[in-house]
Every structure is written in C-alpha cells, then in structure tokens.
Amino acid sequence: MREPEREPATGTATLAAELSASPALTAESALAIVGAGRVGGSLAAAAVASGVPTRLAGRADAVEACRASEVALLCVPDEAIAETAATLAAADPGLRLVGHSSGSTALTALAPLVESGAAAFSLHPLQTVPDRDTDLSGCPAAIAGSTPEALGYARELAVQLRMQPFEVAEEDRAAYHAAASIASNFLVALEQSAAELLSSVGVADARKLLTPLVLRTAANWSEHGAAALTGPIARGDEVTVARHLQALRETAPELSELYEVLAGRTRALADRGSPSAAGQR
Numbered sequence: 001m002r003e004p005e006r007e008p009a010t011g012t013a014t015l016a017a018e019l020s021a022s023p024a025l026t027a028e029s030a031l032a033i034v035g036a037g038r039v040g041g042s043l044a045a046a047a048v049a050s051g052v053p054t055r056l057a058g059r060a061d062a063v064e065a066c067r068a069s070e071v072a073l074l075c076v077p078d079e080a081i082a083e084t085a086a087t088l089a090a091a092d093p094g095l096r097l098v099g100h101s102s103g104s105t106a107l108t109a110l111a112p113l114v115e116s117g118a119a120a121f122s123l124h125p126l127q128t129v130p131d132r133d134t135d136l137s138g139c140p141a142a143i144a145g146s147t148p149e150a151l152g153y154a155r156e157l158a159v160q161l162r163m164q165p166f167e168v169a170e171e172d173r174a175a176y177h178a179a180a181s182i183a184s185n186f187l188v189a190l191e192q193s194a195a196e197l198l199s200s201v202g203v204a205d206a207r208k209l210l211t212p213l214v215l216r217t218a219a220n221w222s223e224h225g226a227a228a229l230t231g232p233i234a235r236g237d238e239v240t241v242a243r244h245l246q247a248l249r250e251t252a253p254e255l256s257e258l259y260e261v262l263a264g265r266t267r268a269l270a271d272r273g274s275p276s277a278a279g280q281r
Contacts (some may be wrong), residue, residue, distance in 0.1 A: 040075030041132025
C-alpha cells in the first residue's frame with residue numbers, strides 16, 4: 001500500500017530543526033527516523049505532537065542521527081531497507097533497536113544491524129499516506145518484533161504516536177499487505193474505472209456525481225460488512241448483469257473481464273446471505 005518514498009526538496013530542514021530543538025531530546029531516548037518522505041515525515045510530525053524525542057534524517061545524514069540515538073526507524077523505500085541497514089551497520093552506530101515502516105518487507109531486511117547487536121521491529125501505518133502532513137492519530141498500525149523487547153517497543157511507540165497497534169506474523173506479511181492494497185489501491189483503480197466509463201457516455205463531472213454513492217457504500221460496508229451488498233447480483237437479476245456486460249463490450253471492452261471477475265466474487269458474497277434477504281435488495 002505504501003508507495004516509494006522520496007525525500008522532499010523543501011520543508012525537511014524546518015521539521016528536522018523543530019525535532020532537534022525538543023527539550024526532551026537526549027542521546028539515550030531519541031528515536032532516529034531515517035527517511036523524510038511521506039511516511040517518515042508524517043511519523044515525525046506525530047512524534048512532535050506526542051512529545052516523543054525524535055531526530056528526522058535523510059539517508060545522507062542517517063549515520064549521524066543514529067549515533068545520537070539508541071533506536072532507529074527506517075522509513076525508506078522497501079527496496080532500500082536492506083541497503084540502508086547495511087550502510088548503517090558498517091558505520092556501527094550502536095543501535096539497540098532498529099525498525100522499518102514497510103508492510104510487506106520481512107524483518108530479515110534488517111539483518112546487518114541485527115548481526116551488529118540490535119533487535120528488529122516494524123511499524124506499518126495501515127493508512128494511505130499522500131503527503132508528509134498526513135494525520136495518523138487513531139490509525140491502526142501493524143507491528144512485529146524479533147524479540148519480546150522489540151515487539152514491546154513497537155507497541156509502545158505506536159501507542160505514544162496515538163496509533164492502534166496490532167500484531168502481524170512474519171509469515172503473514174504478504175497476505176496482510178495484499179489486503180491493504182485491495183482495500184486502498186484497488187479501490188482507487190475501481191472507482192476511477194467507473195468514473196471514466198460514465199464520462200465515456202457523455203456525463204460531465206463523473207467523479208463528483210459518483211462520490212456520494214461511493215462514500216455511502218463505504219459507510220454501509222463499515223457498518224454492516226457483506227450484508228451491505230445491494231444491486232442486480234444481490235437480488236438475482238442476471239438479465240441486468242447480461243446487459244451490463246454487453247454494454248461494456250461495446251463501450252469499454254477493457255473493463256469487461258474485470259466486470260466478470262468482480263461479478264463472480266459478488267455472487268459468492270450474495271450466496272452467503274439468506275434468500276429472503278437477497279430478495280429485498
């Protein structure tokens with residue numbers, strides 16, 4: 001769910017100065033956040049708001065920040081975690097704990113620092129993070145740890161940042177992250193497909209018109225789960241479904257296969273309900 005982080009050209013120095021100026025900042029207690037992109041910046045902002053002593057650093061000054069801390073959280077792109085860990089391990093910053101903010105990457109990516117004596121943890125905000133000012137208050141956070149101490153620290157840090165920690169086992173990381181991607185990334189792709197289809201038949205402001213339907217549907221699902229399902233498949237109206245498919249093949253053939261796959265999944269969900277409930281939809 002998390003897109004690759006890129007450190008911004010402006011704003012990093014200001015936030016870093018604010019963090020470093022914290023009166024509670026000490027070498028023993030400070031958290032070094034390495035990576036000043038969207039996730040790193042948002043977590044650092046949450047730390048400022050929560051009073052957690054924090055040093056925010058780009059990869060260029062990561063070693064210096066980590067030498068002034070006992071704990072580091074790597075908020076770099078997934079593919080850069082192992083490389084960053086190796087760079088830090090070579091500098092021997094003396095970290096007690098090291099974590100990353102990836103949802104899908106295993107703790108083994110931190111192996112170079114673990115071999116140097118640090119325990120590993122992860123903290124992944126289960127939230128879409130579009131910019132460095134994303135408010136993570138109340139956001140769920142998937143945590144893991146290589147030792148009880150590391151797991152306990154990840155949980156405590158999440159709570160301090162006003163997030164809601166929950167554990168995900170190492171072997172379940174890929175499935176967890178797939179669920180997050182389906183819920184967030186695929187939702188955007190699906191709704192954009194609907195908006196483009198509506199626009200293709202001459203309807204202006206398609207996204208604006210579809211927004212109330214999307215938001216109400218999301219609210220219904222949040223409250224009722226699969227029982228919120230409505231529409232032709234839920235009520236067994238296969239004639240309408242056939243019309244949909246014919247229209248897609250003529251108007252947007254690239255969406256017809258997607259429609260068929262989603263229709264199959266929708267039928268499976270509808271079949272879980274009682275016939276009487278389906279008849280009322």
